[in-house]
Amino acid sequence: MKDGEIGATTFDKVKGILAYSACSSMMLLVNKLVLQYINVSTFVGTVQFSLCVIFVVIFKSIGYIQPDELEMSKLKPFSVYVILFVLGIYCNMQALSVANVDTVIVFRSCSPLAVSILDWMFMGRELPSKRSTAALVALLVGVYGYVSSDKEFQMQGIAAYTWVSMYFVIISIEMTYGKWLVSALDFKDRVWGSVYYTNILSVVPMALLGMVTGDMDKMDKVTWTREGLIYLMISSAIGIGISYAGFNARNLVSATTFTLVGVINKLATILINVLIWDNHASTEGLVFLVLCILASSFYRQAGLRKDWVANLEQNAKSDGSVVVEMNTSYVGGRDGRGSKPA
Numbered sequence: 001m002k003d004g005e006i007g008a009t010t011f012d013k014v015k016g017i018l019a020y021s022a023c024s025s026m027m028l029l030v031n032k033l034v035l036q037y038i039n040v041s042t043f044v045g046t047v048q049f050s051l052c053v054i055f056v057v058i059f060k061s062i063g064y065i066q067p068d069e070l071e072m073s074k075l076k077p078f079s080v081y082v083i084l085f086v087l088g089i090y091c092n093m094q095a096l097s098v099a100n101v102d103t104v105i106v107f108r109s110c111s112p113l114a115v116s117i118l119d120w121m122f123m124g125r126e127l128p129s130k131r132s133t134a135a136l137v138a139l140l141v142g143v144y145g146y147v148s149s150d151k152e153f154q155m156q157g158i159a160a161y162t163w164v165s166m167y168f169v170i171i172s173i174e175m176t177y178g179k180w181l182v183s184a185l186d187f188k189d190r191v192w193g194s195v196y197y198t199n200i201l202s203v204v205p206m207a208l209l210g211m212v213t214g215d216m217d218k219m220d221k222v223t224w225t226r227e228g229l230i231y232l233m234i235s236s237a238i239g240i241g242i243s244y245a246g247f248n249a250r251n252l253v254s255a256t257t258f259t260l261v262g263v264i265n266k267l268a269t270i271l272i273n274v275l276i277w278d279n280h281a282s283t284e285g286l287v288f289l290v291l292c293i294l295a296s297s298f299y300r301q302a303g304l305r306k307d308w309v310a311n312l313e314q315n316a317k318s319d320g321s322v323v324v325e326m327n328t329s330y331v332g333g334r335d336g337r338g339s340k341p342a
Helices: 010-037 041-061 072-098 101-109 111-122 130-149 151-184 190-200 203-213 215-221 226-252 255-276 283-297 306-319
Strands: none
Touching: 010 041, 010 072, 010 101, 010 226, 010 255, 041 072, 041 190, 041 203, 041 215, 041 226, 072 101, 072 151, 072 190, 072 203, 101 130, 101 151, 101 255, 101 283, 111 130, 111 151, 130 151, 130 283, 190 226, 203 215, 255 283
8 A cells, every 4th residue: 555545634644744743843852951960861761662552552451452462473573673763862962961952953854865776776776867966966955054154063063963873874874774664564553553563662672772881871970850750751752743734644644745744843942042042053054054954855755766776576476476666665753763754
């Protein structure tokens, strides 16, 4: 079944888009607020994962949702994805704790630069078309302009982008692997199945990562306030919402519409960020940031190479399976936490 062809009504599509947009545009900002009060990213991530799992288990027990049961055949490939997912969120949180939201969005928008190459190398895709190449060139111009106008980069050099650069690398690999994972695994409930697997398998790795890196040692220095706990609960609720809303919206509308919604969400995040605090890019930086977002929106994933399709068809004939075009979505579904279609 193709995107946007599930027989949904216009009301369902509008409702799905609005739900996704609300969660997507707020996720980065709320996580930034949480880290202002509880600057222990692995603790925040562990709580968010745990509450999402509790939510799924409770609603499963009352029969409201039916996520797939944990199966060994799915756990092994999913465990690789979860490692990338947890590392991506950890780097994202660390980046938010030391950089402004605009910088994180810029690097997040750069993912097509790496993904296009990884798709060609490992996913059997063609190299980018002329349109996509032009979009990538414009993206590079936007990144160069943003970096040149960034005061943090001028003062600290490349060190100012350490965490956000690591986030860029990991999220690019995660997205490529996630595309393969979705096409390889068969979920009865694709949305809640992916949400359940991702979150339940991420709780322990995130907590262990905090212990190994010493991030959890900062818990003793946390000053617990009502505001901090409220923002933590809000971020967890948004995390649950976007876990579902991202997949739901992706299934309700076409890939082009979903990309446009993603662009609008990023622009809304920038606008809210500028309105609520002063920790944002300069006017010149914001112009280049918008260029990055718009350029990334014009990028389109290339089609499968002829030799790759031929191999798929040959394998299908030998084992009696059906050749299916690889899905362009991927597991995770948490914008601002390492998960959203490119």
